[in-house]
Amino acid sequence: MTMHADLIINMDTILTMDKDLRQLDDHQIVVKDGRIIDLCPQEEKRWTASKTLDGTDCIAIPGLINTHSHLPMSYFRGLADDLPLDIWLREYIWPMEAKTLNSSVIHDAALHGAAEMLKNGITMTHDMYFEMPAIADACTKAGLRALIGEAIISARLAEGQKPGDQLRILRQEYRDNPLVDFNLSPHSIYACLRSDLETSVEVAQELDLLLHIHLSETKEEVQTCLNKRGMRPVQYLKELGMLEIPLLIAHGIWMDESEMDLLVGTRASIASCTDSNLKLASGIAPLKGWTDKGINFAIATDGVASNNDLDILAELGNTARLHKAINEDPSFLPAAEALKHVTINAARALGVEESRGSLEIGKDADICILDHNSLCCQPLYNPYSHIVYAMNGRNVRDVVVGGKIVVQGGKLTQVDEAELIAKAKHYGKRILKELSQ
Numbered sequence: 001m002t003m004h005a006d007l008i009i010n011m012d013t014i015l016t017m018d019k020d021l022r023q024l025d026d027h028q029i030v031v032k033d034g035r036i037i038d039l040c041p042q043e044e045k046r047w048t049a050s051k052t053l054d055g056t057d058c059i060a061i062p063g064l065i066n067t068h069s070h071l072p073m074s075y076f077r078g079l080a081d082d083l084p085l086d087i088w089l090r091e092y093i094w095p096m097e098a099k100t101l102n103s104s105v106i107h108d109a110a111l112h113g114a115a116e117m118l119k120n121g122i123t124m125t126h127d128m129y130f131e132m133p134a135i136a137d138a139c140t141k142a143g144l145r146a147l148i149g150e151a152i153i154s155a156r157l158a159e160g161q162k163p164g165d166q167l168r169i170l171r172q173e174y175r176d177n178p179l180v181d182f183n184l185s186p187h188s189i190y191a192c193l194r195s196d197l198e199t200s201v202e203v204a205q206e207l208d209l210l211l212h213i214h215l216s217e218t219k220e221e222v223q224t225c226l227n228k229r230g231m232r233p234v235q236y237l238k239e240l241g242m243l244e245i246p247l248l249i250a251h252g253i254w255m256d257e258s259e260m261d262l263l264v265g266t267r268a269s270i271a272s273c274t275d276s277n278l279k280l281a282s283g284i285a286p287l288k289g290w291t292d293k294g295i296n297f298a299i300a301t302d303g304v305a306s307n308n309d310l311d312i313l314a315e316l317g318n319t320a321r322l323h324k325a326i327n328e329d330p331s332f333l334p335a336a337e338a339l340k341h342v343t344i345n346a347a348r349a350l351g352v353e354e355s356r357g358s359l360e361i362g363k364d365a366d367i368c369i370l371d372h373n374s375l376c377c378q379p380l381y382n383p384y385s386h387i388v389y390a391m392n393g394r395n396v397r398d399v400v401v402g403g404k405i406v407v408q409g410g411k412l413t414q415v416d417e418a419e420l421i422a423k424a425k426h427y428g429k430r431i432l433k434e435l436s437q
């Protein structure tokens with residue numbers, strides 16, 4: 001007897017990224033009500049469905065999970081490059097934001113970024129910015145999942161405003177939206193007062209939230225913390241109680257071994273943003289140290305103002321190569337292991353590993369389908385190898401989020417790409433004009 005589903009994807013190759021790293025050949029992914037309900041050999045013909053996708057010459061992997069981004073910065077791509085982080089941030093990005101951003105620009109820029117993420121195979125992002133409803137609406141429109149952090153910069157808090165005030169309201173307002181959720185993102189230990197960091201911890205504890213913070217991105221940040229607090233940044237987080245709650249540290253480049261030891265056994269993970277860190281010359285994160293200590297980490301894009309793209313697969317390849325070289329060890333971060341850092345380990349970092357990060361029955365149908373029928377991908381001996389070392393975002397053919405096909409044949413299905421490009425051109429001119437005044 002055949003049973004009926006919403007979507008069947010017939011695949012040459014499925015890399016499940018489950019705990020046994022099972023590879024399923026000539027299988028189908030069966031989707032109903034947004035979830036994977038079966039992974040079975042195509043020849044069994046157990047299912048019929050309203051929609052079918054043909055995955056001949058393709059590899060299915062879990063939808064990629066981006067653990068650190070700033071979606072609304074899309075329109076700042078390429079506006080200020082070749083600068084160190086503190087000058088880039090204080091003399092360019094923050095003043096540009098103050099001059100040019102409002103909620104409609106943020107919405108449009110976030111929609112641009114969300115569409116670009118989907119085209120790169122990303123099905124969920126963890127964003128940190130202001131104007132959360134604008135970001136939530138943009139992600140919903142494009143069909144991208146997003147955990148959106150209420151960004152806290154103490155100098156920008158309104159009179160009487162406390163960390164978490166907006167988040168409480170928005171969690172209620174968007175409770176029926178399956179694509180978006182909200183958490184708390186104190187920007188950094190240098191942009192937040194101690195009292196705001198303490199309040200953030202209290203709110204995270206009360207609401208059982210993941211806290212998201214930039215940390216140890218530059219040597220200077222560590223030195224300032226040592227001068228001001230007499231301790232290193234991770235010790236300061238410990239003093240604030242942040243190591244007792246789920247925590248996502250963005251960067252963590254200049255963490256020393258004593259700080260890594262403090263993270264062992266906690267619920268902290270790290271989002272490492274190789275391309276952004278290289279371009280700002282912030283440094284190279286100690287991935288080998290984290291691996292040796294068993295600290296969970298993921299590879300993330302950061303915003304396009306510092307990356308300057310959202311091609312997380314290309315970034316994964318760069319990361320694997322870089323860390324083999326600096327550790328003088330070509331066996332470090334082998335391809336299958338590397339891929340975990342944008343799938344299951346990234347899901348774990350966001351606390352969503354029960355429902356995402358691998359292709360398994362019962363999990364959300366968040367799927368990235370990569371086309372290997374091209375000169376750069378043939379012959380194909382090992383799919384993990386091609387994904388990490390030969391492919392990039394341009395190999396993404398289809399993307400499914402919660403059972404909905406949001407990219408098909410390389411084209412966005414929910415938003416008009418030409419319109420997004422036209423808008424970006426328009427805003428580009430406007431931003432230049434506003435900056436010149």
Ligand SMILES: [Zn+2]
Binds near residue numbers: 068069214250302303
């Ligand atoms: Zn960032």
